[in-house]
Amino acid sequence: MELKKLIRQPAHLFLSLLFPAILTLTFGFVFRDPELGMDLNVLIPGLISYAVIFIIMTIAQSFSTERQEGLLKRMNTTPMTSAEFMGSQIITNMMVAILQVIVVFVIATLMGFRPKSGVNGIFLALLVIALFSLSSVGLGLITATVSKNPETATGVSFVFILPQMFLGTFIPITDTTRQIAQFIPSYYVVDALTLIFGGDWTNANILLDVSVISIVSVIIVAIGIMLFNKFGNV
Amino acid sequence: MSSDVQGLLNQLEKKELYELAKLRKINIPAKWPKPLIVELLALNVSKSEIQNRVTTRFEARITPTKDSAIIIKDLVKQFEDVTAVDELTLEIREGELFSLLGPNGAGKTTTINILNGILQPTAGTAIVGGYDVQTNLKEVKALIGVCPQEAAVFQFLNARENIELFGKLHAVPKKALDERTNTLLELLDLAEVSNRKVKGYSGGMLRKLNLIIALISDPKIAFLDEPTVGMDPRARRATWKFIESLKNQGKTIILTTHYIEEAEALSDRVGIIDYGKLIELGTPPELMEKYNAKNLEEVFLKITGRRLVEGM
Numbered sequence: 001m002e003l004k005k006l007i008r009q010p011a012h013l014f015l016s017l018l019f020p021a022i023l024t025l026t027f028g029f030v031f032r033d034p035e036l037g038m039d040l041n042v043l044i045p046g047l048i049s050y051a052v053i054f055i056i057m058t059i060a061q062s063f064s065t066e067r068q069e070g071l072l073k074r075m076n077t078t079p080m081t082s083a084e085f086m087g088s089q090i091i092t093n094m095m096v097a098i099l100q101v102i103v104v105f106v107i108a109t110l111m112g113f114r115p116k117s118g119v120n121g122i123f124l125a126l127l128v129i130a131l132f133s134l135s136s137v138g139l140g141l142i143t144a145t146v147s148k149n150p151e152t153a154t155g156v157s158f159v160f161i162l163p164q165m166f167l168g169t170f171i172p173i174t175d176t177t178r179q180i181a182q183f184i185p186s187y188y189v190v191d192a193l194t195l196i197f198g199g200d201w202t203n204a205n206i207l208l209d210v211s212v213i214s215i216v217s218v219i220i221v222a223i224g225i226m227l228f229n230k231f232g233n234v
Numbered sequence: 235m236s237s238d239v240q241g242l243l244n245q246l247e248k249k250e251l252y253e254l255a256k257l258r259k260i261n262i263p264a265k266w267p268k269p270l271i272v273e274l275l276a277l278n279v280s281k282s283e284i285q286n287r288v289t290t291r292f293e294a295r296i297t298p299t300k301d302s303a304i305i306i307k308d309l310v311k312q313f314e315d316v317t318a319v320d321e322l323t324l325e326i327r328e329g330e331l332f333s334l335l336g337p338n339g340a341g342k343t344t345t346i347n348i349l350n351g352i353l354q355p356t357a358g359t360a361i362v363g364g365y366d367v368q369t370n371l372k373e374v375k376a377l378i379g380v381c382p383q384e385a386a387v388f389q390f391l392n393a394r395e396n397i398e399l400f401g402k403l404h405a406v407p408k409k410a411l412d413e414r415t416n417t418l419l420e421l422l423d424l425a426e427v428s429n430r431k432v433k434g435y436s437g438g439m440l441r442k443l444n445l446i447i448a449l450i451s452d453p454k455i456a457f458l459d460e461p462t463v464g465m466d467p468r469a470r471r472a473t474w475k476f477i478e479s480l481k482n483q484g485k486t487i488i489l490t491t492h493y494i495e496e497a498e499a500l501s502d503r504v505g506i507i508d509y510g511k512l513i514e515l516g517t518p519p520e521l522m523e524k525y526n527a528k529n530l531e532e533v534f535l536k537i538t539g540r541r542l543v544e545g546m
Contacts, residue, residue: 001388005390008391009390074382078375
């Protein structure tokens, strides 16, 4: 059902797949400048992270719409448990995140991106992204809980999107902003992907990055599920 | 004149209304809804008549048997300072088509939402199909089908896909799901448009799809909340015929409606609800005979002094 939603709803399709593709092409051609330190090796991890961050908006819009249309209430009258429902949302969005990585990766490869990671590194990158998508789902649920309707959800989602965009994607950060960035999940995603694609995928920092991403994502998604079930569901 | 007095009384706080009632030596129970207190105090009738209306509290005689599909005892639902369901007590028998009739805001949908597990009651108990909604909700959900007031369907799917989705959520086996989907689509005249996306459906078609989804799991107990709203008269009568056929299959149906003809045409028994309270219960002919009324609208008028439509 979620895949059908993706294909049949233009806004979802755009945000999930076309937006990352357009972003990769735009930044890959227009903003790529080795003198500025903005070559593909720097851009691609950030663009992947950027794409997954927008799952916050699609989840928030989706849940707000379904609540507004009485669909969540209706699904609540079936034997399906909340755990099953949330589980299906998490798995679907992990798959969307992986699809996004593939889209960005294919376009980047066509543009000359040559990661030094090998196949094992690619699988590790996919794991990192799958874990990161959990935090996007959680933040999307938190957004849907506090938003009365999909329009509000779109606006509120930027509260979580913008800090991650500016502090944890491909936009250069200073030493000062790095202090703040260390509290942002996407910072660790970009760090991990940069090391992996740079061929340094056995670097111990990757273990730290993956640990932080896992713990933070699990906590955020648990909070999101709890808040939505308690306050946002009906 | 009465509406002028009501207007003045509405400006008072609830505490002040109770004080006024005390001055008139009228005992009004605690936690009565403010609109009801205002209405009573504004009536141009004797004090004893008012007291009679206050103290006559309709109680449905409950004698639960193995044929009881639903048992509700002293059910209360409080939302901040509004009592939406006020000590409702009721028994609905298996295989019965029971209508909850009342104006908008009477508490019909709130009652249904408690019985299907959407809302938790503030107090009291509700047993559906032998299971308590507060402790065995999963078992309750396996027995019921719900047709909500709003047409809750996925707009980007077609009718068939919507039905199949909800069928799967009810764990209906594939073969049974396909057969039942085809049968229900035929019976409700949606077969020809079943592969069209729901986004282009008319209001009446959406209501029919809503009803099909509620029945796809072949539930023992079906809650139909205003199922024919938005339908043209021809479609409404066809849907009534369909709902009657469900009764003939032995299903228990709880219908909420503010269409008098619908309640009269379909119901084995009717429960009239106003301000969260059950104010009358019986078969349509019994109620009409008791109140010497031509229809249930007149029954409501004689009980409350208001028209059912005015209450909307």
